[in-house]
Amino acid sequence: MSRIERGSCFCGAIEIDAIGDPFWINWDHDEDCRKAIGGPMTIWIGYRAEQVISITGAPKTFSKTPGVVRSFCGDCGTSIGYQDEGLPSEIYLCIGFMDAPERFEPAAHGYWEQRLPFVELSDSLPREARYTRKRANGFADPRDR
Numbered sequence: 001m002s003r004i005e006r007g008s009c010f011c012g013a014i015e016i017d018a019i020g021d022p023f024w025i026n027w028d029h030d031e032d033c034r035k036a037i038g039g040p041m042t043i044w045i046g047y048r049a050e051q052v053i054s055i056t057g058a059p060k061t062f063s064k065t066p067g068v069v070r071s072f073c074g075d076c077g078t079s080i081g082y083q084d085e086g087l088p089s090e091i092y093l094c095i096g097f098m099d100a101p102e103r104f105e106p107a108a109h110g111y112w113e114q115r116l117p118f119v120e121l122s123d124s125l126p127r128e129a130r131y132t133r134k135r136a137n138g139f140a141d142p143r144d145r
């Protein structure tokens with residue numbers, strides 16, 4: 001039996017199942033994600049598009065960064081995830097959307113140089129200045145805007 005992880009928004013209007021293990025999990029300290037989710041940093045959980053199945057509800061979407069589409073609940077505002085043209089066929093779900101966030105341990109820090117000045121973490125994970133994933137060039141680098 002494959003691992004199944006449920007994600008749901010604060011009001012419950014939107015539920016998603018993610019089937020199998022995520023292929024990548026990382027902290028993210030960049031300014032765009034901070035604004036988009038309203039938190040000091042987040043953890044993104046990477047799945048292949050075919051692993052993510054809608055159970056109920058339809059997220060709203062928003063794009064400010066070329067190539068990046070973010071999704072959220074139009075009723076309660078919970079951040080659900082994003083897709084990025086530079087990372088085709090990948091979906092990143094926000095850890096706060098997942099019903100069992102403790103089961104998603106990150107492997108690296110992305111955009112470490114954009115962290116807030118009071119963020120001090122004692123883990124020994126790699127701290128990348130930019131994205132933690134190799135991506136098609138030319139898309140959506142927060143430093144290029």
Ligand SMILES: [Zn+2]
Pocket residue numbers: 009010011012013014073074075076077078
């Ligand atoms: Zn909601």
